Amino acid sequence: MTATTEAILVLEDGRVFRGESYGAVGETIGEIVFSTGMTGYQETLTDPSYKGQIVAMTAPHIGNTGVNDEDFESRRIWVDGYVVRDPARVRSSWRSSQTLDAELEAQGVVGISGIDTRALTRHLRERGSMRGGISSASTDVAALLARVTEAPQMKGASFLADVTTEQTYVVPAVGEKRFTVAAIDLGIKGMTPRRMAERGIEVHVMPATATYDEIAAIGPDGVFMSNGPGDPATADHAVATLKQVLAARTPYFGICLGNQVFGRALDRGTYKLVYGHRGINQPVQDLTTGKVEITAHNHGFAVDAPLTGTFETPYGPGRVTHVCLNDDVVEGLALLDQPAFSVQYHPEAAAGPHDAAYLFDRFVDLMSAEKAGV
Template sequence: MSQETAYPAQQRADLPQDAVLVLEDGRTFRGESYGAVGRTVGEAVFATAMTGYQETFTDPSYHRQVIVMTAPHIGNTGVNGADMESQRIWAAGVVVRDPALRPSNWRSQGDLGSALAEAGVVGISGVDTRALTRHLRDRGAMRAGIFSGEDARATTDELLEAVRTAPEMTGAALAAEVSTTETYVVSPPEGTPVRFTVAALDLGVKGRTPALLAKRGIAVHIMPAATTFEELMAISPDGVFFSNGPGDPASADHEVGLLRQVLDAGLPFFGICFGNQLLGRALGLDTYKLVFGHRGINQPVLDRTTGKVEVTSHNHGFAIAWPQGVPTSEPVQTPYGAVRCSHVALNDDVVEGLACEDVPAFSVQYHPEAAAGPHDAEYLFDRFVQSLTTYHDERKKDASAQA
């Protein structure tokens, strides 16, 4: 993904207009317009990060979601072209309490409100986001609509009908809507030799992910979600990567089928977030929808391989269901051999990672690229490089034996 998008010079925002947030259970919150004026509908979720709002809004995993920012002050550092994680803002809507009156940061190229308006993203400010977050924690993520200007003057019943007729996230197949349409390559930085070639399936990839792989000497071929196994193998990859992305993993039949072919071929595999859920389904495990999900850059996760606790970046509303009656501390048998829960969330014991013992595949539910932080889990990219190295060395050994 390009990270060279530049914002225009800051412009004076129009005077805010009346706005209302309507949840599908009927609760409403009134405030003022922020960003574009109009209407938007999506799944209301809350993100607990105190910083990194631009990386959050440009994460394709937030496609069709209305993001409630729990930090009260948003927009303080403005926006800039370097912090874009994709080429556009993907959030369906934005809910904040106190937007910054003006940005104050040496990197700022514009203000967030103007960027949202320019992108056509409808938002609302002046909302008691603490009360809203508590409501979503108690009732779960649900559909919501933001209506401002003329749209806010409709009756509550009319607005509630618009929310309740919007599509739900359960069953939604969204990866193709955010994926690249053509393959492109992210090469290692100048002076860094190419060690491996990796086929990366773009299910909603963030720009920092291929950058960190390329930094380690990997030529990363970013490929469309609809890529076939034959197309994938045409680049002679040393390994395969599945990215983060939006939607219900139970709807990703093509991607799961492709991943099973990768596992059958014995190629090293690494998946993050949506890619972790797809590995679970490819192994025969189920997935389920979390009540309110994990979103933010302050989620504690235990790496059972090292015994260390990492503070990690999350954005997921679905998770892997470990077989009933089996503790996550014990491996389970799958058609591809034994698999263990390598990482677990310390807040709620959600499965946060998988490690296969009989095929070279592993994944994590969170974001080791962690834009805008933290960086505790960046070592996972090195773990993938080690898997590629082992696979490459074994192929060379086999070739020498046959010669």
């Protein structure tokens, strides 16, 4: 790492951290959150769900494998800022094309290094995620704090227009084509359609603005809604479209924001978590099997639904299928009389464990059963 410019991190409650610039020199403001993943930083950086957020890594040593050309989950880095404690001095992977610092600089991502990320994480755990700012262009704390407190909050924010694809593209099935799926891109990661393609699914990745008529025109065997950034309370178009999908009894699978949209379509509310779930080590129990899986998360909002029993929806009874064992947050939903389910986490495992890969098979089973008229 060559950057030695002084940098400051200022939180909206006035807490200040001082370190050195990492990545581009400049200023950035966003909601500051922490991610507990010890690996997979390149996939984290390129996850569109992080749009609008400054990400602090709890693992102290970041950048040791550099950046390669194969592990990008989207077309660019999406985080609005990056916070690390000890950046790697050298990159040590044969797959690496350049250093993480250089990639951040090339993409204009302002970061800070050399701060006590443990103290920062404890502060956010106690006070909750909040707005923050990083500056390596100026060390004027008061001026940066004023800009931070004037910035919009994550509650009420919508970034779908920023992250979604502009036009539909197709990821072909691997081997024999078995199904066609319309995947609504709310901030989709590249590994997700690949996981479906591996199961014989031809995936039509469509913009977040896609209408039900446009979806129906491809004759899908199922509809998928992806992860994505922002407040689910602003995703009215996606909710309205999904209601039409459910009314047509088309099999549905959603993850992350797609889970929250599903919850809203079932007339459940959503709410903002104090500091959210981010990282690749979150324990979740599948209440339908009793199995506990370690999962990859990135969400600051959750669905409000009862953990036990069923609840009424416009499409028959629904239930919570998955729950986070750390804090009892709803992590999955399903309808009992229709082929529709969702989870709050990221089963594509990029980065992360593969415990939840079975969910793609569950989606295949739903589509198979619907085709067979079961």
